[in-house]
Every structure is written in structure tokens, then in C-alpha cells.
Amino acid sequence: xxxxxxxxxxxxxxxxxxxxxxxxxxxxxxxxxxxxxxxxxxxxxxxxxxxxxxxxxxxxxxxxxxxxxxxxxxxxxxxxxxxxxxxxxxxxxxxxxxxxxxxxxxxxxxxxxxxxxxxxxxxxxxxxxxxxxxxxxxxxxxxxxxxxxxxxxxxxxxxxxxxxxxxxxxxxxxxxxxxxxxxxxxxxxxxxxxxxxxxxxxxxxxxxxxxxxxxxxxxxxxxxxxxxxxxxxxxxxxxxxxxxxxxxxxxxxxxxxxxxxxxxxxxxxxxxxxxxxxxxxxxxxxxxxxxxxxxxxxxxxxxxxxxxxxxxxxxxxxxxxxxxxxxx
Amino acid sequence: xxxxxxxxxxxxxxxxxxxxxxxxxxxxxxxxxxxxxxxxxxxxxxxxxxxxxxxxxxxxxxxxxxxxxxxxxxxxxxxxxxxxxxxxxxxxxxxxxxxxxxxxxxxxxxxxxxxxxxxxxxxxxxxxxxxxxxxxxxxxxxxxxxxxxxxxxxxxxxxxxxxxxxxxxxxxxxxxxxxxxxxxxxxxxxxxxxxxxxxxxxxxxxxxxxxxxxxxxxxxxxxxxxxxxxxxxxxxxxxxxxxxxxxxxxxxxxxxxxxxxxxxxxxxxxxxxxxxxxxxxxxxxxxxxxxxxxxxxxxxxxxxxxxxxxxxxxxxxxxxxxxxxxxx
Ligand SMILES: [Mg+2]
Ligand SMILES: [Mg+2]
Numbered sequence: 001x002x003x004x005x006x007x008x009x010x011x012x013x014x015x016x017x018x019x020x021x022x023x024x025x026x027x028x029x030x031x032x033x034x035x036x037x038x039x040x041x042x043x044x045x046x047x048x049x050x051x052x053x054x055x056x057x058x059x060x061x062x063x064x065x066x067x068x069x070x071x072x073x074x075x076x077x078x079x080x081x082x083x084x085x086x087x088x089x090x091x092x093x094x095x096x097x098x099x100x101x102x103x104x105x106x107x108x109x110x111x112x113x114x115x116x117x118x119x120x121x122x123x124x125x126x127x128x129x130x131x132x133x134x135x136x137x138x139x140x141x142x143x144x145x146x147x148x149x150x151x152x153x154x155x156x157x158x159x160x161x162x163x164x165x166x167x168x169x170x171x172x173x174x175x176x177x178x179x180x181x182x183x184x185x186x187x188x189x190x191x192x193x194x195x196x197x198x199x200x201x202x203x204x205x206x207x208x209x210x211x212x213x214x215x216x217x218x219x220x221x222x223x224x225x226x227x228x229x230x231x232x233x234x235x236x237x238x239x240x241x242x243x244x245x246x247x248x249x250x251x252x253x254x255x256x257x258x259x260x261x262x263x264x265x266x267x268x269x270x271x272x273x274x275x276x277x278x279x280x281x282x283x284x285x286x287x288x289x290x291x292x293x294x295x296x297x298x299x300x301x302x303x304x305x306x307x308x309x310x311x312x313x314x315x316x317x318x319x320x321x322x323x324x325x326x327x328x
Numbered sequence: 329x330x331x332x333x334x335x336x337x338x339x340x341x342x343x344x345x346x347x348x349x350x351x352x353x354x355x356x357x358x359x360x361x362x363x364x365x366x367x368x369x370x371x372x373x374x375x376x377x378x379x380x381x382x383x384x385x386x387x388x389x390x391x392x393x394x395x396x397x398x399x400x401x402x403x404x405x406x407x408x409x410x411x412x413x414x415x416x417x418x419x420x421x422x423x424x425x426x427x428x429x430x431x432x433x434x435x436x437x438x439x440x441x442x443x444x445x446x447x448x449x450x451x452x453x454x455x456x457x458x459x460x461x462x463x464x465x466x467x468x469x470x471x472x473x474x475x476x477x478x479x480x481x482x483x484x485x486x487x488x489x490x491x492x493x494x495x496x497x498x499x500x501x502x503x504x505x506x507x508x509x510x511x512x513x514x515x516x517x518x519x520x521x522x523x524x525x526x527x528x529x530x531x532x533x534x535x536x537x538x539x540x541x542x543x544x545x546x547x548x549x550x551x552x553x554x555x556x557x558x559x560x561x562x563x564x565x566x567x568x569x570x571x572x573x574x575x576x577x578x579x580x581x582x583x584x585x586x587x588x589x590x591x592x593x594x595x596x597x598x599x600x601x602x603x604x605x606x607x608x609x610x611x612x613x614x615x616x617x618x619x620x621x622x623x624x625x626x627x628x629x630x631x632x633x634x635x636x637x638x639x640x641x642x643x644x645x646x647x648x649x650x651x652x653x654x655x656x
Contacts, residue, residue, distance in 0.1 A: 094434070103552070106422070109435045110547035116556070149544050150561065151639050188516035188543045189563035196562065196639050214545050215516045216477050217538075219438035224431075228444070233478065234524065235517035311479050311524050 008286040012043035016289045022297035024270060025277035026285050027083070029257060033074050039282040043289065046083035048205065048279020049144075049257040050075060052128070053091050061099055062124060068131035076139025083140045085205065085279075086132050087184070088125065088157075090114045090146040094221070109210075109219060114147035119156050129164040136176035144205060148183040148190055154200045184257070186210035191239045194246035204247050205279070208258025212236055230313035231260050237269070237307060237316065244273045255279055264291055265320040271297045272304030295327050336614040340371035344617045350625035352598060353605035354613050355411070357585060361402050367610040371617065374411035376533065376607020377472075377585040378403060380456065381419050389427055390452060396459035404467025411468045413533065413607075414460050415512070416453065416485075418442045418474040422549070437538075437547060442475035447484050457492040464504035472533060476511040476518055482528045512585070514538040519567040522574035532575050533607070536586025540564055558641035559588050565597070565635060565644065572601045583607055592619055593648040599625045600632030623655050 017023040027048030028039030039047065055063050055071060076084050091097055092113030105111040118125035135141050145157050161181065168175050185191055186207030198204070212231055213220055220229035230236065240256075247254035255277035260266045262284030270278050271292075280288065303323045310316040345351040355376035356367030367375065383391050383399060404412050419425055420441030433439040446453035463469055473485050489509065496503050513519055514535030526532070540559055541548055548557035558564065568584075575582035583605035588594045590612030598606050599620075608616065631651045638644040 105547070105550055107435045107437045107547040107550070109438060110541060110545050111550050112552040116553055147545070149546075149556065149563075150558075150641070152642070187545050188567075189545075189561060192543070192563035192566050193639075210545075213438060214542055215520070217438050217475070217515050217517075217542050218477075219433070219435040222433055222435070222439050224440040225444055228477065230478075233517060235477075235520035238520050239516075311521075313478070314480070 008290060011286055011289050011293070012041065014043070014289070014293070016043075016045070016292050018271060018292060018295055018297045018300075020296045020298055022271060022274070024275065024292065025255075026289055026292075027255070027277050027279035028282045028285065029279050030075075030282070033071065033078065035282065036075055036078055039285075040078070042282040042285040044082075044282065044285055046085075046140075046277070047075070047079065048083075048085055048255050048277055050084060050086045051090065052087060053089055053095055056089065056091065056097055057095075059099070062127070065127045065131045065134075068128060069134045072132055072135030072141070073138045076135050076141050079139050081140055083142060085142045085144050085182070086135075087144045087146055088115070088128055088132075089118055092117055109213065115145050115153055115157060116147065118145075119153065119160075122160055125157075126160055126164050129161050130168060133161075133164055133168055133175040133179060134173060136179045137174040141176065142180040142182060142203065144182045144184060144203075146184045146207070147186060147210070148197065149187045150189065151193070151196050151200060154183060154197060158200070182253075184210075185243050186214075186258075188215050188239070191243050194243045195249065198246050198250035198252055201252065203253035203255070204243060206240065206243055206254070206256045206258065208236075208240075208256060208260040211239065211258065212260075215239060231263065231266070232316040232320065233313045234310055234316065237310075240269065241273060244275055248274070253277070262288060264288065265317065265324050267291055267295055268300035268303040268320065268323055269307070271295060271300035291324075291327060299323070336618060339614055339617050339621070340369065342371070342617070342621070344373075344620050346599060346620060346623055346625045346628075348624045348626055350599060350602070352603065352620065353583075354617055354620075355583070355605050355607035356610050356613060357607050358403075358610070361399065361406065363610065364403055364406055367613075368406070370610045370613040372410075372610065372613055374413075374468075374605070375403070375407065376411075376413055376583055376605055378412060378414045379418065380415060381417055381423055384417065384419065384425055385423075387427075390455070393455045393459045393462075396456060397462045400460055400463035400469070401466045404463050404469050407467055409468055411470060413470045413472050413510070414463075415472045415474055416443070416456055416460075417446055420445055437541065443473050443481055443485060444475065446473075447481065447488075450488055453485075454488055454492050457489050458496060461489075461492055461496055461503040461507060462501060464507045465502040469504065470508040470510060470531065472510045472512060472531075474512045474535070475514060475538070476525065477515045478517065479521070479524050479528060482511060482525060486528070510581075512538075513571050514542075514586075516543050516567070519571050522571045523577065526574050526578035526580055529580065531581035531583070532571060534568060534571055534582070534584045534586065536564075536568075536584060536588040539567065539586065540588075543567060559591065559594070560644040560648065561641045562638055562644065565638075568597065569601060572603055576602070581605070590616060592616065593645070593652050595619055595623055596628035596631040596648065596651055597635070599623060599628035600635075619652075619655060627651070
């Protein structure tokens with residue numbers, strides 16, 4: 001066990017590339033500067049998801065622009081040129097703030113959340129966008145909007161981003177004028193119009209957790225039906241393919257940042273589909289890298305071709321599981 | 329006003345066919361025998377959705393097989409050979425029974441509902457299936473399962489249906505051994521694997537209300553975000569097309585039974601896609617028929633071709649609205 005752990009440790013500095021030469025960036029999902037240290041020691045080549053809502057929690061009022069800027073800057077600097085995707089505020093659903101009253105909702109997952117709140121409250125949103133933009137002068141920062149369902153939402157968010165840029169420029173505050181701006185693909189609607197959304201943004205990041213919940217109409221926290229939360233349901237797999245295809249056709253970067261990214265059974269899917277990056281909990285990075293170093297992309301493509309023939313999640317899991325064991 | 333109403337009345341017995349010869353069955357959504365009378369006097373050529381949950385409400389225990397049978401039989405007989413789609417129990421979500429404890433759920437729309445309950449409680453489900461089968465000896469009865477997300481669920485439900493058939497046969501009770509069996513397409517997963525589901529069933533009925541909610545992750549009863557509930561969102565429109573295409577390719581009947589079916593703006597969509605039937609509240613049937621009698625299918629196809637170019641719900645509505653006015 002500890003021998004395996006020290007063998008894994010030695011992989012931290014190794015490039016994550018398959019035996020037949022396909023490289024895929026292994027990034028970390030983090031919520032704080034402290035978590036970044038663990039991520040870096042696990043060999044993360046960037047942060048694919050910086051959850052900013054934790055900055056907003058356990059306090060009595062919204063954090064100001066300077067306070068946010070200091071945190072984003074510190075993370076960006078510590079990353080020393082590695083990419084950092086900062087996701088704008090993703091509260092609501094099951095994450096609420098004591099000082100921001102959303103009110104009772106019958107179905108909070110289908111409610112007032114994330115970008116919906118931000119577009120409703122441009123004051124809050126622009127404060128965060130300004131803080132992120134200012135941090136972009138100190139590293140390879142990218143901005144990501146959560147819970148996007150339509151082209152209009154992206155455009156509305158980008159209008160506020162442009163406004164923030166103009167303000168900073170007028171104030172003479174430095175920022176990266178070309179900071180890449182992307183979206184989470186985590187609603188079925190976003191998958192279905194991924195081709196249209198790809199024309200509006202610089203990158204996609206597939207948020208499998210929410211996506212699976214909405215595609216299957218299953219709250220995975222609800223024990224009575226959690227068995228119906230099936231990451232390998234053929235509908236989910238097809239939606240992954242549709243999203244990646246749309247990104248590739250437009251030539252934009254596509255990553256994955258839900259829990260599926262750290263699931264060893266899913267690795268041939270990312271390799272076969274040719275996603276650019278997968279972002280996961282730090283503790284998954286080295287185990288996934290170890291597998292990746294032994295998994296051929298050509299074999300992954302074969303598995304994927306057979307995966308499209310599966311009619312049920314059970315068949316898909318059986319196929320992926322037997323492939324996983326064959327690589328062990 | 330009353331003149332228009334009596335003009336509409338005179339259309340009750342008229343065939344619902346476009347000037348260029350495309351017929352589409354206008355059916356009714358009903359919840360009781362009483363509602364059927366209104367439906368028939370409005371010229372409904374069948375019942376596209378008989379909601380059985382109302383049989384289960386306002387009482388203290390589940391209705392027995394005989395009690396259900398009598399109701400289904402009465403409706404089937406009154407329809408005198410016109411088709412009757414009986415939807416199996418669709419409780420949960422926002423419809424609960426006093427005597428059946430589902431328990432607190434954080435997101436009931438993504439919870440223990442409909443077919444999920446029925447497959448979990450084969451006793452309840454088979455009682456209903458037996459009652460429906462018995463009624464099938466008295467009319468053109470079809471069975472429909474709600475909230476289907478996967479091939480396995482259809483197969484599990486059909487296994488119980490076969491069991492019920494075998495029992496009735498052994499008991500010498502008459503029923504239609506070829507009673508058609510279909511599903512509601514109301515989850516994004518069902519749309520995405522519609523080609524696979526089409527091989528398991530005799531017909532599809534698209535339930536737009538739930539489908540739109542899940543595709544867009546919007547609880548339409550939640551006032552803070554109900555503006556995001558967009559029936560004419562391009563993702564919704566594409567999902568309608570995917571579903572109809574899958575049904576056509578397999579040669580099975582496809583209908584629509586959500587509120588969109590009664591929306592005059594949506595009529596060119598059904599005509600253009602060539603759906604077989606649309607089922608709606610009785611009060612919408614004659615107004616929709618009046619429009620249909622003046623709407624060419626060829627024009628609808630033109631509108632549809634332009635609809636696929638729309639990038640937002642707003643653009644789609646503008647197009648459909650101007651077409652609607654041009655037909656007036
Ligand atoms: Mg999410
Ligand atoms: Mg429904």
C-alpha cells in the first residue's frame with residue numbers, strides 16, 4: 001500500500017501521456033489556496049475548476065472586490081503560469097449563503113442558482129468579474145460561467161465582462177484583455193445547442209454531476225432513487241460525445257470537471273473522444289495518471305466504438321470494467 | 329365572441345386536415361369520465377392522455393382493481409372505438425397521496441415519482457395494469473408509462489404487463505392481447521436514446537411540460553426563474569425533432585401531449601415534423617382545429633426550416649408569431 005503510494009508520488013513530475021502518444025492535461029478541482037498545494041504536489045498541471053463560492057461562505061456579507069482579487073491573485077501566482085479556470089459564483093441549489101435570502105423553493109436544483117443569480121444581480125457579478133480580471137495580470141487566468149442554458153445568458157454575461165474590462169481600462173488597472181472565457185456544459189439544453197454555444201465562448205468544461213442529474217431527472221442525494229443516477233447511461237455518454245464533437249468542430253478547448261473525470265472506468269472515454277483536459281479531486285490525479293500511462297488511445301477508441309452499441313448503463317459498465325481490468 | 333364560438337362549434341364534426349391534405353388527430357387530455365363529455369363535444373377524435381392519478385386522490389386507500397376497471401371501461405365504452413391512451417400512475421413530484429408516504433425530498437421533481445414508484449411497488453402497478461387490460465376488451469385502449477428514462481425501465485414494466493396478461497388469460501378474463509404499449513418522452517435521456525426506446529414500444533407521446541423543465545433545469549412554478557421556462561428554446565425544438573425522427577425511422581406512432589400541443593404558435597412545428605396526433609385540453613381543440621384548417625403543411629415546412637436557424641427562443645417566437653398572424 002505505502003509502496004504503491006510512493007510509486008505514485010514519483011509520477012507527479014511525469015507527463016500524462018499514453019503509450020501511443022496522446023497527452024491529456026490532468027488538472028485539479030480546488031476550493032482554496034490551501035487545496036492548491038495538495039493539487040500541485042499531486043502533479044496537477046493546472047486548475048480546471050476553482051470553486052469561488054467558498055469565498056462567500058461562513059461570513060456575514062459578500063466579499064468585496066479587493067478581498068476576492070487577493071485570493072485569485074495568490075492562486076494565480078502560485079500556479080506560476082499554469083492555467084487557472086475561475087468559476088463565477090455557483091450558489092443556490094444545495095449551497096446557500098446566510099446573508100443572501102433565496103427563499104423557499106420546491107425544487108432548488110431547478111431554481112434560482114448560479115448564473116441566474118449573477119445576471120439578476122449585476123452588482124455582485126461585476127464585483128467578481130473585476131476581481132478575476134485584475135488577477136488575470138498575474139497568471140494564466142480563465143473565466144467560466146456555470147449553469148448556462150442559452151446563448152442569451154452567455155451574451156448577457158459577456159456584456160457585463162466587457163463593461164468590467166472597460167471600467168478597469170479607464171481606471172488604468174492592469175488585466176489580460178484576452179482572458180479566455182468559457183462555460184460549464186451541465187444542462188441538457190447546453191449539450192443540445194453546444195454547436196451554437198461554441199461560437200460564443202473560448203472553451204467548454206463538462207460538469208458531469210449536474211448534467212447527469214438533469215438528463216436523468218435524478219437527485220443523486222435522494223437515496224430512494226440514487227441507483228438511477230447512472231454516469232454510464234447511454235444518454236449521458238451520447239451527450240458527452242455531442243459536446244466534444246461540437247467543441248472540436250469549432251476548434252475550442254473542451255475539458256471535463258465532474259466526478260466522472262476521476263473515475264478510472266471513464267478514462268477510455270476521454271481518450272477516445274480526445275478531450276483536452278480532465279479536472280478532478282487532487283487525490284485522484286496520480287491514480288488516473290498511472291492508468292493513463294498504460295492505456296493506449298487506440299484501445300480506447302476500440303472500447304468507445306463498442307460503447308456506442310450498449311443499450312443500458314449495465315452493459316456499458318460491464319464493458320468499461322473489463323477494459324479497466326485488462327489494463328491493470 | 330359568441331358568434332365565433334358558434335362558428336367553432338360547427339367545426340366539431342369536421343375532419344382536422346390542412347388545405348393541402350395533411351391530417352393530424354386532435355385528441356383530448358382528460359382526468360375523468362365527466363371531462364370526456366366535454367372532450368367529445370369539442371370534437372376530440374380520441375383521448376391522448378387519460379391521467380389516472382385522479383382516481384387515486386381524495387380518498388384513504390389505493391383503489392382496487394375492480395373499481396379502476398369500471399372507470400377505464402366506462403371511458404373506453406363512451407369513446408366507442410376511438411383511441412384511449414391510459415397513462416399509468418404518475419404521482420410524486422407535486423402530486424401526492426395522503427395515504428402513501430413518499431417522505432421529504434429536497435427536489436421532488438427529480439425524485440421518487442411515476443414509473444419509479446410503480447416498478448418499486450409491483451403490487452400497486454399490477455393491480456392497475458390488470459384493470460387497464462380488462463378494459464381493453466371494451467374499446468381501443470393503449471397503455472402508456474410516464475417518466476421513462478431507460479430501456480431497462482420499459483422492459484421491467486413490460487415484464488409486469490406480460491405477467492398480468494398471463495394471469496388474466498389463466499383466469500379466463502377477456503382482454504386485448506395486442507394492446508399497444510407506449511411511453512411518455514419527457515426526460516432528456518429518453519429523447520437522447522429515442523432510437524433505442526422506439527424498438528421497445530408501440531408509440532411515443534412527448535410530454536412537453538416535464539421535458540422543458542428538465543432540459544432547461546427550470547421549475548416553471550418557481551416565479552423567480554419562470555421566464556427561463558421556454559417552450560421555444562432551440563434545445564427544446566431540437567429535442568422534439570430528435571424524438572419524432574426516431575419514431576418515424578422505426579415507423580411507430582408519435583404524438584404530443586404537453587401544453588405546447590394546444591399553443592397555436594406551435595402548430596406549424598407539429599405539421600412540419602409530421603407528428604401523428606396532438607392531445608390537449610378540450611377547450612383548445614376547436615381553436616386549434618380552426619387554425620389547422622387554414623394552415624398549409626407546405627408553409628409549415630418552410631417555417632420549420634427557418635426555425636432551425638434560430639439561435640434563441642426570442643428569435644423562434646418572433647418567427648412563429650409572425651407566421652401565426654399571417655394565417656389569421
Ligand atoms: Mg453544477
Ligand atoms: Mg410528466
